[in-house]
Amino acid sequence: MKNKIIIDTDPGIDDAMAIHMAFADQRLDVIGLTSIFGNVTTNRATRNALRLAEMAHYRTIVAPGELVPMIRAPEPPADFVHGAEGFGTIPAATPAGGADSRSAAKFLCESCAAAPGEITICAVGPLTNLAAALSLDSSIVRDVKSVVIMGGSYAYHGNVTGCAEANIWNDPDAADRVFAADWDVTMVGLDVTERTQCTPDDFAFLASRSPHIGGFLNEAAIFYFDFHQSKTGIRSCFMHDPSAILAITDTHLFGFEVVPIAVVCKGKEIGRTRLYEGQGRRPVKVATSVDNVAAREKFLGLVANADSISRMRKAG
Ligand code: RIB
Ligand code: CA
Numbered sequence: 001m002k003n004k005i006i007i008d009t010d011p012g013i014d015d016a017m018a019i020h021m022a023f024a025d026q027r028l029d030v031i032g033l034t035s036i037f038g039n040v041t042t043n044r045a046t047r048n049a050l051r052l053a054e055m056a057h058y059r060t061i062v063a064p065g066e067l068v069p070m071i072r073a074p075e076p077p078a079d080f081v082h083g084a085e086g087f088g089t090i091p092a093a094t095p096a097g098g099a100d101s102r103s104a105a106k107f108l109c110e111s112c113a114a115a116p117g118e119i120t121i122c123a124v125g126p127l128t129n130l131a132a133a134l135s136l137d138s139s140i141v142r143d144v145k146s147v148v149i150m151g152g153s154y155a156y157h158g159n160v161t162g163c164a165e166a167n168i169w170n171d172p173d174a175a176d177r178v179f180a181a182d183w184d185v186t187m188v189g190l191d192v193t194e195r196t197q198c199t200p201d202d203f204a205f206l207a208s209r210s211p212h213i214g215g216f217l218n219e220a221a222i223f224y225f226d227f228h229q230s231k232t233g234i235r236s237c238f239m240h241d242p243s244a245i246l247a248i249t250d251t252h253l254f255g256f257e258v259v260p261i262a263v264v265c266k267g268k269e270i271g272r273t274r275l276y277e278g279q280g281r282r283p284v285k286v287a288t289s290v291d292n293v294a295a296r297e298k299f300l301g302l303v304a305n306a307d308s309i310s311r312m313r314k315a316g
Pocket of ligand 2: 125198241
């Protein structure tokens with residue numbers, strides 16, 4: 001039986017990499033994409049999610065997410081990382097289909113209630129939709145199979161500030177709510193997502209094997225490489241969001257520590273994930289190591305076949 005997942009996402013270049021990898025993975029059934037602000041606005045994230053699904057002929061629901069963080073004022077989208085429309089310099093395109101009439105939170109709650117214990121939510125953007133789902137119907141903690149998050153870091157390290165990772169920093173209050181809830185959470189943070197990297201040659205390979213989808217990612221990735229090179233001096237990119245999907249499909253590639261996590265919601269360390277020192281918070285599986293060679297190969301192997309799998313899907 002396929003693993004059912006819903007990807008909560010702010011597409012976003014590495015979101016697109018993760019989503020196309022998931023669409024190409026026959027072990028997964030992506031029953032929905034829920035959109036959130038972060039790399040782009042929520043409206044653009046919804047549009048981009050629809051576009052990714054249509055590009056791969058993948059029939060899935062796209063449900064629109066929250067427009068602003070729970071409490072803190074919204075930050076501007078990360079257009080300097082992902083481009084104004086989300087996919088580098090690739091122009092916006094209007095999808096043929098439309099989004100679901102339900103909110104992301106409602107879709108998450110109803111989907112999990114309809115298939116108790118079967119659905120993993122993989123959140124690769126700010127956690128506002130997950131916090132909204134907890135408020136809407138707290139029985140989601142019982143109905144969901146597990147929650148896997150790309151966000152945070154276990155060691156003292158950040159990518160927006162010295163100690164805060166972008167997805168957590170964009171809505172720290174929502175993230176703390178998610179870490180405080182009594183559900184099965186895995187945190188895939190910068191400790192592992194920055195260890196798995198791909199190069200322009202990797203994306204040229206994907207474009208040669210899958211000209212449509214790999215070609216799209218290869219073109220979008222140019223902007224992403226520019227950003228990484230400006231930060232690290234090296235023309236390679238971190239595989240943040242694909243790592244979270246791989247933690248579901250290929251868990252054996254990761255090592256974990258199991259500890260309760262809290263988020264700093266105020267002050268100069270806002271957005272930092274840290275050990276929770278109180279009582280009664282359910283421990284989180286925190287990814288602390290990764291077989292980065294195997295993770296990169298898995299990503300490339302799956303996306304290399306994306307066009308042929310999408311053609312088979314289209315043919316029915
Ligand atoms: O910090 C990396 C995360 O922030 C990724 O999910 C990326 O897509 C951005 O949202
Ligand atoms: Ca993302």
